[in-house]
Amino acid sequence: MSAPPGHATGAGRLWRKNLVIWAALLALLLLSLGIAYVPMGRITVAAGIVIAVMKSALVLLLFMELAKSGSLIRLAAIAGLVFLIAMFGLALTDVLTRT
Amino acid sequence: MSDESALLREPWFDFGRQREAGKFGIWVFLGSEMLFFGALLLTYTVCRIEHPDAFAAAGRATNIWYGTINTAVLLTSSLTMAMASQAAASPARLRRLVLACLLATALLGLAFVVIKGFEYKEDIDKHLVPGAGFALPQPGAQLFYGLYWLVTGVHAVHLSIGIVLVGRLFWEFYRRELPTQANPELEITALYWHLVDIVWIFLYPLIYLPGRSS
Amino acid sequence: MTDALLAGDLPLPPRPDYLRHGSTIASWLTTTDHKRIAILYAITITFFFFLGGAAVTAVRLELFEPNGWLLTSDTYNKLFSFHGIIMVWFFLVPSIPNTLGNFLLPLMIGAPDVAFPRLNLFSWYLTIAAGAFTVYALLAGGVDTGWTFYTPYSSMFSNSHVFAAAAGVFVVGFASIATGVNFIATTHMLRAPGMTWFRLPLFVWAIYATSLIMVLATPVLAISLLLVIAERVLGLPIFDPARGGDPILFQHLFWFYSHPAVYIMVLPAMGVVSEVIPCFARRRIFGYDFMVYAMLAIAGIGFFVWGHHMFVSGQSALASLVFSFLSFIIAVPSAIKVFNWTASLFRGQISFESPMLYSLGFVGLFTTGGLSGLFLASIPVDVHVTDTYFVVAHFHYIMVGGSVSAFFAGLHFWWPKVTGKLYPESWAKFAAILMYAGFNMTFLPQFFAGYLGMPRRYHTYPAEFQIYNVMSSAGAGVLAVAYLLPLGYLTWSLFYGGRAGNNPWAATGLEWTTTSPPPPKNFDRQPRVDRGPYEYHAEGMSAGTDAPEVQNARDIR
Ligand code: HEM
Ligand SMILES: [Cu+2]
Numbered sequence: 020m021s022a023p024p025g026h027a028t029g030a031g032r033l034w035r036k037n038l039v040i041w042a043a044l045l046a047l048l049l050l051s052l053g054i055a056y057v058p059m060g061r062i063t064v065a066a067g068i069v070i071a072v073m074k075s076a077l078v079l080l081l082f083m084e085l086a087k088s089g090s091l092i093r094l095a096a097i098a099g100l101v102f103l104i105a106m107f108g109l110a111l112t113d114v115l116t117r118t
Numbered sequence: 119m120s121d122e123s124a125l126l127r128e129p130w131f132d133f134g135r136q137r138e139a140g141k142f143g144i145w146v147f148l149g150s151e152m153l154f155f156g157a158l159l160l161t162y163t164v165c166r167i168e169h170p171d172a173f174a175a176a177g178r179a180t181n182i183w184y185g186t187i188n189t190a191v192l193l194t195s196s197l198t199m200a201m202a203s204q205a206a207a208s209p210a211r212l213r214r215l216v217l218a219c220l221l222a223t224a225l226l227g228l229a230f231v232v233i234k235g236f237e238y239k240e241d242i243d244k245h246l247v248p249g250a251g252f253a254l255p256q257p258g259a260q261l262f263y264g265l266y267w268l269v270t271g272v273h274a275v276h277l278s279i280g281i282v283l284v285g286r287l288f289w290e291f292y293r294r295e296l297p298t299q300a301n302p303e304l305e306i307t308a309l310y311w312h313l314v315d316i317v318w319i320f321l322y323p324l325i326y327l328p329g330r331s332s
Numbered sequence: 333m334t335d336a337l338l339a340g341d342l343p344l345p346p347r348p349d350y351l352r353h354g355s356t357i358a359s360w361l362t363t364t365d366h367k368r369i370a371i372l373y374a375i376t377i378t379f380f381f382f383l384g385g386a387a388v389t390a391v392r393l394e395l396f397e398p399n400g401w402l403l404t405s406d407t408y409n410k411l412f413s414f415h416g417i418i419m420v421w422f423f424l425v426p427s428i429p430n431t432l433g434n435f436l437l438p439l440m441i442g443a444p445d446v447a448f449p450r451l452n453l454f455s456w457y458l459t460i461a462a463g464a465f466t467v468y469a470l471l472a473g474g475v476d477t478g479w480t481f482y483t484p485y486s487s488m489f490s491n492s493h494v495f496a497a498a499a500g501v502f503v504v505g506f507a508s509i510a511t512g513v514n515f516i517a518t519t520h521m522l523r524a525p526g527m528t529w530f531r532l533p534l535f536v537w538a539i540y541a542t543s544l545i546m547v548l549a550t551p552v553l554a555i556s557l558l559l560v561i562a563e564r565v566l567g568l569p570i571f572d573p574a575r576g577g578d579p580i581l582f583q584h585l586f587w588f589y590s591h592p593a594v595y596i597m598v599l600p601a602m603g604v605v606s607e608v609i610p611c612f613a614r615r616r617i618f619g620y621d622f623m624v625y626a627m628l629a630i631a632g633i634g635f636f637v638w639g640h641h642m643f644v645s646g647q648s649a650l651a652s653l654v655f656s657f658l659s660f661i662i663a664v665p666s667a668i669k670v671f672n673w674t675a676s677l678f679r680g681q682i683s684f685e686s687p688m689l690y691s692l693g694f695v696g697l698f699t700t701g702g703l704s705g706l707f708l709a710s711i712p713v714d715v716h717v718t719d720t721y722f723v724v725a726h727f728h729y730i731m732v733g734g735s736v737s738a739f740f741a742g743l744h745f746w747w748p749k750v751t752g753k754l755y756p757e758s759w760a761k762f763a764a765i766l767m768y769a770g771f772n773m774t775f776l777p778q779f780f781a782g783y784l785g786m787p788r789r790y791h792t793y794p795a796e797f798q799i800y801n802v803m804s805s806a807g808a809g810v811l812a813v814a815y816l817l818p819l820g821y822l823t824w825s826l827f828y829g830g831r832a833g834n835n836p837w838a839a840t841g842l843e844w845t846t847t848s849p850p851p852p853k854n855f856d857r858q859p860r861v862d863r864g865p866y867e868y869h870a871e872g873m874s875a876g877t878d879a880p881e882v883q884n885a886r887d888i889r
Binding site: 128129135138139142143146147149150151153154156157158160161164165168169172248249257258260261264265267268272 | 517566
Binding site: 029030033034037038040041044045048051052055056057058059063064067068070071074075078079081082083091092095096098099100102103106107110111114115 | 148167210215323
């Protein structure tokens with residue numbers, strides 16, 4: 020990073036960037052709150068979860084800086100996700116097909 | 119750099135490498151945490167699949183205001199945490215900003231816990247604790263609240279650990295005038311904090327939003 | 333001739349090795365030296381091994397007679413539960429990774445320590461705290477759920493100390509996670525210059541793959557136990573079918589951890605054997621790359637097969653089918669490994685020192701156990717033999733015949749490095765052979781008893797099964813002697829054993845280039861690596877065409 024030294028500029032740039040992300044997060048929060056009251060059955064449920072995924076993607080990629088991390092760190096994050104999906108997938112294979 | 123040699127630990131020779139290892143290590147741990155909370159969410163999912171109506175009724179009985187406000191509080195704390203961490207990493211000397219953001223993060227975390235406390239009290243008053251005298255008729259609703267107490271409790275424990283870590287960092291920097299720049303502990307604490315926030319991001323629709331539209 | 337002279341080095345000035353670098357109790361209890369922490373772990377797991385062994389001694393005594401002559405059924409339940417809990421979580425899971433792995437990982441990659449030395453010590457303290465919980469559960473009256481803590485028995489009906497036992501396992505899980513994180517970071521970040529990924533000894537790969545499982549599977553065990561505790565203590569209805577809960581869900585969570593966990597127990601054993609066999613066959617390992625990929629595949633696929641423990645649980649037929657299929661798949665990488673160990677012997681100069689005897693024992697017993705696993709993975713057979721002694725024999729062949737044998741192989745192989753002492757080889761050979769014989773005597777009859785229908789976990793049985801149980805109990809006696817022998821002669825060697833050189837087996841790993849025992853920071857000079865891990869002979873040659881130094885290495889010693 021080659022931000023010019025001096026408090027105002029460095030800090031101001033950081034605030035501008037992060038406040039935008041924060042505003043997006045709050046907007047998504049309100050959006051999911053609103054959609055929850057729209058009766059669309061399963062789509063309502065799905066919308067809540069999709070929005071949660073979007074919010075956490077913002078936090079993961081930008082606040083946790085996964086977007087500009089090296090491949091090793093991305094691998095660590097993805098590994099957790101892969102086995103999480105496997106756990107859900109196989110356990111639900113049972114639960115959804117029980118008779 | 120003398121800043122760096124003060125922070126260098128065994129068995130490292132090179133501070134950059136040490137910092138990278140710390141960051142990698144915490145990410146591996148966060149992967150583990152993902153499965154920890156993931157297993158809880160799987161439990162929730164299975165129970166919800168088995169009792170969709172009871173879960174809708176139970177979700178309706180939660181207090182949406184507490185939930186939404188607390189989500190906003192946590193999201194804001196992630197903002198200040200990210201600011202603290204990025205300000206420390208920036209080449210400009212932003213010591214005051216780092217300290218202020220750390221303090222704000224810890225206070226927002228505390229605010230979350232306090233609000234949660236009020237919510238818990240209200241839940242108890244409304245007889246939403248599983249067991250005799252439970253408020254809702256459906257058996258599945260007790261399941262919902264059983265998981266509610268457990269999951270929010272485990273989350274609160276994680277958050278409290280985070281508050282202690284952030285508070286400690288603030289105090290160390292403030293009192294001992296440690297260099298805030300490129301401090302690996304700050305980076306690690308921030309990553310942990312964000313993960314606890316992400317967990318809540320998922321809890322919000324699962325706890326507070328079911329059944330709102332019916 | 334000493335090894336230093338052989339290697340062409342000048343003798344170094346004397347400096348204390350890690351064992352003599354501070355001798356107070358406090359210097360041990362506050363150490364962050366991975367080698368000392370390994371010793372702390374070794375003492376701890378030895379204690380637990382004999383504790384778990386004592387419990388099962390009573391079990392085997394009881395089973396001499398079909399009528400339950402010695403114990404009440406209640407006591408019997410508590411004894412086999414305690415045996416399982418202790419042996420799985422306090423002996424086998426930490427055995428190779430936390431002792432040999434802790435000691436060797438930094439040495440093998442040319443590092444001065446693990447990535448987070450204080451976390452390493454913390455993990456040991458967690459193990460101790462967890463052990464205290466579990467032993468408390470025993471002293472307070474025991475726990476009778478079996479090591480599997482199945483609900484709704486554990487959550488609703490058992491009147492024993494489920495809370496303390498589950499809390500112990502919960503805590504030791506976090507020790508496991510801490511160790512896993514540490515080892516993964518160490519392998520990634522602390523390799524010496526020139527130590528590329530495909531120059532890593534297979535033992536390092538094995539520990540790495542194991543650590544992945546520890547980190548990603550253990551949290552789910554923690555949750556499954558937390559839910560049981562929450563249900564017992566707070567009265568939550570999670571696994572209570574009468575109140576809408578789902579008891580089968582517990583089995584999903586538990587086995588999501590516990591099937592991968594069986595690979596936590598066996599992968600490190602595979603790593604040990606992959607070091608020992610090349611050394612005593614004087615051969616490069618056959619198919620190094622495949623060995624690596626096979627271990628990673630085992631670690632990965634191991635997460636997808638847990639449902640084979642649930643064929644009769646009420647899980648859906650589709651799920652059973654999927655899990656059965658995936659379980660057959662995981663046999664493939666295991667088989668690749670067995671073939672490669674065998675192929676590594678081909679055209680070798682094989683000698684039968686004690687580590688090699690233990691390792692060959694591993695290969696045979698692991699293969700038997702793995703093949704019986706395939707029987708169990710096929711649903712029709714499993715429905716017939718599930719919850720019988722067939723299953724008991726299956727997993728003991730792998731975990732005791734396989735992993736424990738390999739643990740002893742590693743213990744003997746690296747004993748000179750760890751302690752600087754030589755043990756009496758003929759005693760060691762005798763113990764290795766006795767262990768193999770005693771093991772088969774104990775567990776082979778169980779395959780038959782189980783196939784004929786003897787259920788597990790009962791303390792009385794129809795008289796027709798007595799012959800198998802008597803054989804088994806007698807074998808257990810032999811096995812007990814075989815386990816006590818090393819305790820005797822290895823301890824003896826600490827005081828009276830001859831001094832070991834740096835490289836008594838003429839092995840090729842980096843750990844043999846430093847002194848025995850190593851100095852506190854492992855290497856006097858930062859090692860640089862310019863070759864693969866098993867260069868026992870020139871590429872493309874067989875062991876017989878080696879340079880004379882290598883061929884005669886055993887005589888030089
Ligand atoms: C070739 C790979 C393997 C296959 C296909 C396999 C298959 C199975 C199956 C189907 C069962 C369930 C039997 C039943 O309860 O009815 C089982 C039980 C078991 N296996 Fe394996 N297995 C394999 C390897 C291993 C390994 C490597 C270990 C240990 C290191 C192991 C340890 C166990 C244990 C502990 C149990 C019994 C758990 C209990 O119910 O108490 N297995 N195995
Ligand atoms: Cu299994």
